[in-house]
Amino acid sequence: MAYQSLAIAEQPTDITVYRSASCSCCGKWLAHLKDHNFKVQDQVLDNVDAIKQQYAVSAEMASCHTAIVNGYVIEGHVPAADINKLLHLKPQVAGLAVPGMPSGTPGMEMGGHQDAYNVISFNKTNNYDIFNHYDAKP
Numbered sequence: 001m002a003y004q005s006l007a008i009a010e011q012p013t014d015i016t017v018y019r020s021a022s023c024s025c026c027g028k029w030l031a032h033l034k035d036h037n038f039k040v041q042d043q044v045l046d047n048v049d050a051i052k053q054q055y056a057v058s059a060e061m062a063s064c065h066t067a068i069v070n071g072y073v074i075e076g077h078v079p080a081a082d083i084n085k086l087l088h089l090k091p092q093v094a095g096l097a098v099p100g101m102p103s104g105t106p107g108m109e110m111g112g113h114q115d116a117y118n119v120i121s122f123n124k125t126n127n128y129d130i131f132n133h134y135d136a137k138p
Contacts, residue, residue, distance in 0.1 A: 012037050012038060013038050013069060014041065014069070015033060015040055015069040016043060016068045017033075017041070017042055017065055017066075017067040018043045018051040018066045018068075019043070019044060019045070019048060019065040019066075020044070020048050021044045023065065025107045026107065027107075028106070028108075028109070029065065029077055030042060031107075032079075032107055036080035038083075048065065048066060051066045052066055052075075055073045055094070056094065056124055057073060057075050058122070061099050061122055062075065062097075063077065063097065069087065070087055072087070072093070073095030073097075074096055074097075075096070075097035075099075076099060076100070076105075077098045077105035077108055078105075078106075078119055079105070079119070080106065082131060082132050083096065086121075086131070092123070093123050093129075094123050095122060096119055096121055096131055098117055098118075098120070104117075105134075112137060112138075113138065114137040116133075116135055117134050118131075118132070118134075119134075
């Protein structure tokens with residue numbers, strides 16, 4: 001039984017990412033996901049805003065790309081560990097977001113520098129909570 005659950009845990013998690021062709025940081029975030037056992041379906045679009053509207057991503061939560069994983073919306077440079085935590089806990093939220101494009105998030109690496117940032121959980125009625133916090137690193 002333990003072997004079977006270990007085998008299941010090793011299966012990649014499917015995630016669909018919607019992004020613009022002109023965004024270079026999105027490709028780096030996709031590589032981060034792949035490095036953390038996600039099977040990425042990369043959807044390059046002319047209008048990513050239409051996807052944000054479809055999944056009710058507010059302007060406050062918006063970033064450069066939107067992903068869907070197991071029914072959850074992932075907006076911006078959310079670390080893979082937080083996505084995995086979301087999928088494990090299965091909270092009653094619409095998804096997670098890292099609004100804007102903070103330096104030091106996955107795909108936005110700037111050497112060792114990292115801005116302080118929050119991973120925000122949000123629901124369909126635009127209620128927000130801090131899901132995780134990352135401190136600044138000089």
